[in-house]
Amino acid sequence: TQLLEQSPQFLSIQEGENLTVYCNSSSVFSSLQWYRQEPGEGPVLLVTVVTGGEVKKLKRLTFQFGDARKDSSLHITAAQPGDTGLYLCAGVHASGTYKYIFGTGTRLKVLA
Amino acid sequence: ETGVTQTPRHLVMGMTNKKSLKCEQHLGHNAMYWYKQSAKKPLELMFVYSLEERVENNSVPSRFSPECPNSSHLFLHLHTLQPEDSALYLCASSQGGKGQPYEQYFGPGTRLTVT
Numbered sequence: 001t002q003l004l005e006q007s008p009q010f011l012s013i014q015e016g017e018n019l020t021v022y023c024n025s026s027s028v029f030s031s032l033q034w035y036r037q038e039p040g041e042g043p044v045l046l047v048t049v050v051t052g053g054e055v056k057k058l059k060r061l062t063f064q065f066g067d068a069r070k071d072s073s074l075h076i077t078a079a080q081p082g083d084t085g086l087y088l089c090a091g092v093h094a095s096g097t098y099k100y101i102f103g104t105g106t107r108l109k110v111l112a
Numbered sequence: 113e114t115g116v117t118q119t120p121r122h123l124v125m126g127m128t129n130k131k132s133l134k135c136e137q138h139l140g141h142n143a144m145y146w147y148k149q150s151a152k153k154p155l156e157l158m159f160v161y162s163l164e165e166r167v168e169n170n171s172v173p174s175r176f177s178p179e180c181p182n183s184s185h186l187f188l189h190l191h192t193l194q195p196e197d198s199a200l201y202l203c204a205s206s207q208g209g210k211g212q213p214y215e216q217y218f219g220p221g222t223r224l225t226v227t
Binding site (some may be wrong): 004033035040041042043044045048088090092097098099100101102103104105 | 116118143145154155157160162167168202203204206214215216217218219220221223
């Protein structure tokens with residue numbers, strides 16, 4: 001079974017703190033995406049990483065794809081209550097395929 | 113309307129009912145997806161349509177029947193569901209060429225409760 005394990009599962013932090021969420025697999029992915037989902041809504045795409053070692057920044061969010069393309073991390077600097085939500089990673093094993101595998105999710109709560 | 117829309121947003125149905133979920137994408141994409149999201153489980157891919165042809169059917173029970181009449185519309189027909197089918201059903205669309213990653217854009221989902 002192909003799995004994408006995310007850690008931690010739950011995270012509750014104070015506004016202004018930094019945090020890192022991890023997405024790990026034993027399989028190689030051709031690309032990996034990160035989404036944020038708020039209650040009652042669908043996931044919203046944040047970023048796509050394709051190249052091993054790639055780093056992308058989106059304001060206070062920094063995404064990294066592992067050198068071997070088996071793992072990824074999401075780092076948030078100075079978290080804000082608006083960052084609260086469910087963070088999901090999703091990968092595909094081969095380019096040109098539709099079969100996304102989604103991670104187990106990290107539920108983040110940022111307290112004001 | 114922009115993005116991906118889904119109707120209804122909430123649905124309560126009995127086990128003997130027949131209902132349909134509707135998804136419409138306004139992004140000009142060529143692929144559409146149905147996912148099931150249950151509590152404490154990762155998103156499960158159910159069906160994928162590319163250019164109106166089903167390209168993925170992930171061992172989904174026959175009580176779920178998809179239909180894609182054109183590249184902008186996707187339906188999920190529901191019949192004789194079980195209580196364990198209660199979940200958030202998400203539609204997504206994407207556009208990608210050969211060798212390019214498919215970036216999926218999701219609708220808001222339909223919260224289904226089977227009584």
